[in-house]
């Protein structure tokens with residue numbers, strides 16, 4: 187028996203005490219996994235969209251699924267949200283099986299789907315009210331909560347406007363507000379900021395940070411590495427329905443990439459030929475159609491070496507390694523196509 | 524606010540129904556009413572006037588030429604003969620309009636059902652809620668029509684008050700079958716099949732003349748149509764000529780309703796929770 191489950195038994199026996207002191211219960215339950223996925227597979231007819239992935243998410247953790255288009259991120263999210271039936275493998279969400287306990291699981295979840303599906307026939311505030319009612323909340327409860335969340339999403343002044351004319355960022359914030367109506371234990375966000383401008387993304391990230399600080403478990407998918415780095419404590423990199431690597435952003439970068447990256451460009455027709463002549467520089471290289479990436483712990487030194495050999499790049503850049511590089515290393519492909 | 528252990532604000536639904544039902548169809552109905560309130564009333568009411576116009580033109584116009592008509596040995600005015608049939612048509616129109624075109628848009632464009640199924644609602648909640656909405660429209664049309672009938676003196680029996688629950692059952696039957704049908708439709712072209720079924724059913728189901736004028740083979744076919752059973756129920760009630768056959772007709776609708784609800788719930792599950 188693990189230490190945490192023994193602790194939990196103790197907590198059960200002194201339940202009366204724990205009830206009066208919920209903070210103790212919080213403490214005891216902290217390392218309880220809220221998602222336990224073992225070898226889950228999703229097939230659409232013969233096509234395998236998710237090919238046996240396993241992971242756990244702890245309560246209060248912020249967990250990211252990073253991968254390119256078609257990797258199976260949304261499919262995985264849908265299985266967790268109990269709106270897609272897995273083909274095989276075992277999956278436990280909040281201690282229940284999504285294949286059979288859909289409504290019970292969903293009552294505890296907040297879901298922000300990849301595509302906005304706000305109710306166009308209703309106004310902004312009404313979207314929140316009706317959504318709360320779908321969870322069986324009382325009229326008084328949904329009214330208070332809707333006003334709080336409009337405030338949270340900075341949409342109070344748009345409360346009575348129609349949904350259609352809202353900007354992309356506003357719609358996304360409204361969708362997030364909506365997903366919080368039932369005060370969920372866990373929030374599933376499928377590409378929360380895709381298609382938004384940098385300012386709108388930062389506003390959204392800020393809102394998500396606040397939720398994280400309040401202890402809401404976040405599970406998000408993205409194909410933006412900066413987003414994954416910003417928001418996730420832990421990441422799995424998925425490609426073609428399988429997990430390629432797992433760890434914190436810093437761990438992944440340390441494990442799969444170098445400290446620095448030198449990017450040099452010679453123009454698309456010359457990149458390949460120059461690459462052959464500087465192949466010995468750095469620990470490793472990636473030759474992309476538009477540029478050459480040279481991985482090492484000192485980019486400036488490598489750049490000096492290249493120029494010394496007479497290969498003056500049209501542009502060059504030294505930067506720190508990112509998850510993008512990790513991804514390139516793992517799959518040989520770029521994240522954002 | 525500590526979100527670590529506390530459960531969400533949602534009422535945890537019972538886990539008895541294998542993920543199909545949360546017992547909260549009411550919230551689906553509420554949403555529908557809210558959406559209807561902000562939509563165009565003219566469109567909402569257009570389906571109501573169709574049978575009213577038929578009643579006025581055929582009942583008054585044709586009735587003036589035909590006079591009265593012989594049914595089971597009793598003679599009744601032509602207007603009073605077709606009025607109950609048009610009452611059933613009125614219920615059907617309302618229910619079908621809501622459960623086919625409106626549902627078609629929600630299914631394929633509005634993503635409404637996907638959204639509902641992200642909450643603790645189950646497919647059965649959505650099915651019951653949406654069917655109820657459609658039958659409410661049918662019921663409202665029919666009650667309005669009954670008032671018109673009464674004003675025109677076409678209600679022959681006090682039992683006509685029972686026509687109200689009857690038309691609600693009829694509307695429910697059509698709403699559930701309409702939604703079941705729509706759940707299989709993917710394109711506008713397929714939706715065009717609908718009038719091809721509705722129009723002959725409207726014309727031949729003993730609406731404007733007794734089915735005894737058809738050859739037996741066609742009579743049997745008409746007796747399979749749901750509308751014929753509805754017309755029979757309502758006509759018995761508004762004319763007061765009730766026979767035990769009414770139970771068969773009512774049974775027909777009970778079966779139609781149950782089959783529709785089950786099919787819709789399963790289709791929603793297959794479409795959005797697969």
Ligand SMILES: Nc1ncnc2c1ncn2[C@@H]1O[C@H](COP(=O)(O)OP(=O)(O)OP(=O)(O)O)[C@@H](O)[C@H]1O
Pocket residue numbers: 230233234235253254255256257258259260261262300409
């Ligand atoms: N309902 C479906 N029927 C058939 N195939 C599907 C279905 N849904 C997804 N797929 C396929 O499964 C694969 C994974 O899709 P998924 O949407 O999970 O990818 P993703 O990682 O979310 O990609 P993106 O970044 O584009 O959102 C894709 O090849 C997709 O075409």
Ligand SMILES: [Mg+2]
Pocket residue numbers: 259260261300376
């Ligand atoms: Mg996706």
